[in-house]
Amino acid sequence: MKPIIFFTTVLTLSLVGYRTPTSLTISGKVYDQHTGAALVGVAVSVEGSRLATQTDSNGQYAISAEAGQFLLFSYIGYETKRIKVGKKKMLDVSLVQSQTSLDEVVGVGLGTQERSALVGSATGLTIGNRSVKMYVPDRFPRYPENTESYKGITENRFLNPLDEPLSTFAIDVDAASYSNFRRFINNGQLPPTDAVRIEEMINYFQYELEGPSNREPVAIHTELAVAPWNSQHHLLRIGLKAKSMPADELPASNLVFLIDVSGSMMDANRLPLAQASMKMLVDQLRDNDHVAIVTYAGSAGVVLESTPGNQKTKIKDAIDALSAGGSTAGGAGLQLAYRIARQHFIKGGNNRVILASDGDFNVGPSSDGDMEQLIAKERQSGISLSVLGFGMGNLKDSKMELLADKGHGNYAYIDNITEARKAMVTEFGSTLFTVAKDVKVQVEFNPAKVQAYRLLGYENRLLEKEDFNNDEKLGGDMGVGHAVTALYEIVPVGVKSAYPGQVDPLKYQPVKERPTAAPSNEVATVKFRYKDPDGDKSRLQQVAVAERPVELANASMDFRFASAVAELGMLLRNSDYKQQADYDQLIMRAKASKGTDDEGYRAEFIRLAESAKLLAGNNSLAVQD
Incomplete structure (x- = not known):
């Protein structure tokens, strides 16, 4: 019995001490x-x-x-x-x-690599009695050092209307910053601060605004409510809505696709995505439209002469035949594309060069100044330039935004095939067909009602006050059915606030006194100028904004959603003026103001905001040694 008892005891102890x-x-x-x-x-x-x-x-x-x-x-x-x-x-x-x-570094050992991902040569190597071929790369273009570039942004500050009563800017219809922000979030990163342009994030979305009821090409709307991130402040929304036109009434198009086929465009999210995007656009063409294709790498060349829009198979075959390799002579490509566009110019039509690139110009004229001079010479010809950005790690955002701004066009960043459909199909008219050009906005604030004001975004579009009436100064262009939104944060008179700040009294001139009695009940007057697509002289419209702010909950659904997008932008930029901005409150507000959302863009924004909140709060998911 003793051995059995001993064995049982040992077994029991061993089981007690065992942990799975x-x-x-x-x-x-x-x-x-x-x-x-x-x-x-x-x-x-x-x-x-x-x-x-x-x-x-x-x-x-x-x-x-x-x-x-x-x-x-x-x-x-x-x-x-x-x-x-x-x-x-x-x-x-x-x-x-x-x-x-x-x-x-020698060799690629684990698994297989796509042939296009590697550039180099194979070499023989003997291991034991086996002969093995190893791949010795000259470079790894799939994952290059990050060379993306963004133009630095100095954030707009609060201004005192006693000193600066006028705020002037050119409208912005670009939306590249939003899709670029989406790309970063989907890759598990917060975007660089200068990649966040608040006005482009706001204007990525369509808003329910009434178009002009008269023969004017653009209608103006305003709305005033309590600011979400500071209940003592107000938020002024200015909305512009361009007229809509049936597709069969749109003017004929003379398009030149200018496609970057340099080595930097090899990856799947560059040239292949650009090809798919361009073929979507081809599907929208009508019989009276024409398309030519110019490519550039080490040099520029014409791949397809101007071809009628009803020959879609021929145009798509030319697009499918493109392949990437070589350096990047972007300046030469632009010059050739403009020349082809001038040769087939349609009077009263939509004459446009559409550039698809990552913006890496490294042969010939390539600096931002060189590009600006080149575009400046061409914009008087009546030919617009639209820019489509592709890729990551090498995106030259600053250069591409400049080209579109100076070329009377728009800039979109295509990060996936869904965004390609949005730009090329859903927003085909507003992207390519201009109804008002050189649109500029000037707001005069009433110092009897406004203690300070701040424009959210548009830092790259600010103009001098004299530029508003100067028709030689460029504004932004609006396409068919396009909507543009701008937001101002306002500190009302009588509110105790740190904005716009205090300075010592002036020594050599009298201090300006704020009016004690308001000459009117208006907070501001909004003016905007525009030219007809083929016109040289601008026309003026204006509207007054009454001091009747509503509670945020009573503001329109679009107002509340746009404010949520702006609030996220301030948090991503870590704005000095974010005040009580908060991820949870903007997400809740966006959910409550999502509306119909047939395309799902607002629902996607909510998901991205939730991901941004997680990334901002905890960038590491495990303890690193």
């Missing part, structure tokens, strides 16, 4: 910290074990590990990252490029 290891399935995405690009073929292993895997074509992985163990993430040309496993099952990981030159 806590095993988790960890999954997530591995991406380049600078570009946000998914990294394919990253080796993921559990330190001290034989457990290993690698990321798939979308940068995704899944591996089993125990809490307390360490995961190793290794990839050619990048620093290895060691991360301790905690309780979280989702772990997205960003890798930093190694300082070691990629030219010194």
Whole structure:
């Protein structure tokens, strides 16, 4: 009996001391910290074990590990990252490029790589008795060093209407900043501060505004309500709505597709996406429209002479035949595209060059100043320039925005095929057919009612007050059915506020006194000027804004949604004027003002705002060693 009792006791003690290891399935995405690009073929292993895997074509992985163990993430040309496993099952990981030159790295060992992703040569290597071919890369263009460029933004400040009663700017119909912001968030990153242009985020969305009831091409609307991020302040919305026209009444188009086919356009989200986008546009063409195709890499050339819109198969075949490689002679491409557009100019028609590129011009005229001079010479010809941006890691946003601004056109960033459909199909008329050009806005604030005011966004579109009446100064263009929104934050007179700030009394001139009795009950007067598409002389419209602010809950649905977008923009920019801006309140307000949303763009904004909140609050999902 004693041996049996002993065995039973030992077995019981061993079972009591045994603990099943806590095993988790960890999954997530591995991406380049600078570009946000998914990294394919990253080796993921559990330190001290034989457990290993690698990321798939979308940068995704899944591996089993125990809490307390360490995961190793290794990839050619990048620093290895060691991360301790905690309780979280989702772990997205960003890798930093190694300082070691990629030219010194030998071979591709794990899995397979797409041939187009590598540039180099194969070399023989003997391992034991086996002969192995290794690929020695000259460079890794799929994941280059981040060279994206954005124009610096100095945020608009609060101004005192006693000193500066007039606020003047050119309208902005671009929406590139919003789709670029979406690309960053979807890749698990917050966008760079200067990539966030609040006016472009607001104007990405369509709003329910009535078009002009008379023969004017544009109608103006205003709305005044309590500011969401400071209940003592007011928010003024100015909305412009261009007239709508049936598709069969739109003027004939003379289009030149100018497509960048340089080596920087190789990736799937560059030239292939540009080709798909252009073919969507081809499907919208009518029999009386014409399209020519110009490409540029080391040099520029004509791929397709001007062809009627009813020959869609011929046009699409020419687009499908394009391939990428070489340097980037963007200046030469622009010059050739304008020349082709002039040769086939349609009087009274829509004459336009449509540039598809990542903006990396590195041969011939390439600086922002060079490009501006080139466009300045051409804009008087009646030919507009629209710009479509593609790709990540190399996007020259500052250059592309400049080209569109100076070329009487618009700038859109295409981050996926859905955005291509929006730009090329859903908003075809408003994108390509101008009904009012050189549109400028000037707001005069009443100092008896307004203590301070601030324009949200439009920093790159500000004008001098004298520019408003100067027809030589360019404004923005509005297309068929287009809506433009601008927001001003207002500090009412009598509100205790730190804005616009205090300065010492002037020594050599009398101090301006704020009127004690209001000459009117108006907060401001909004004026805007515009020219007809083929006109040279501007026309003026204006409307007064009464001091009748409503509670935010009683403002229109569009007002509340636009304010939510602006609030997110201020948080992303970490604005000095964000005050009590808050992710939760803007998300709640956006949900309550989503409206019909047939295309799902507002619902997508809500998801992106929720993701931005998580990224802003916690950039790491695991404890790093």
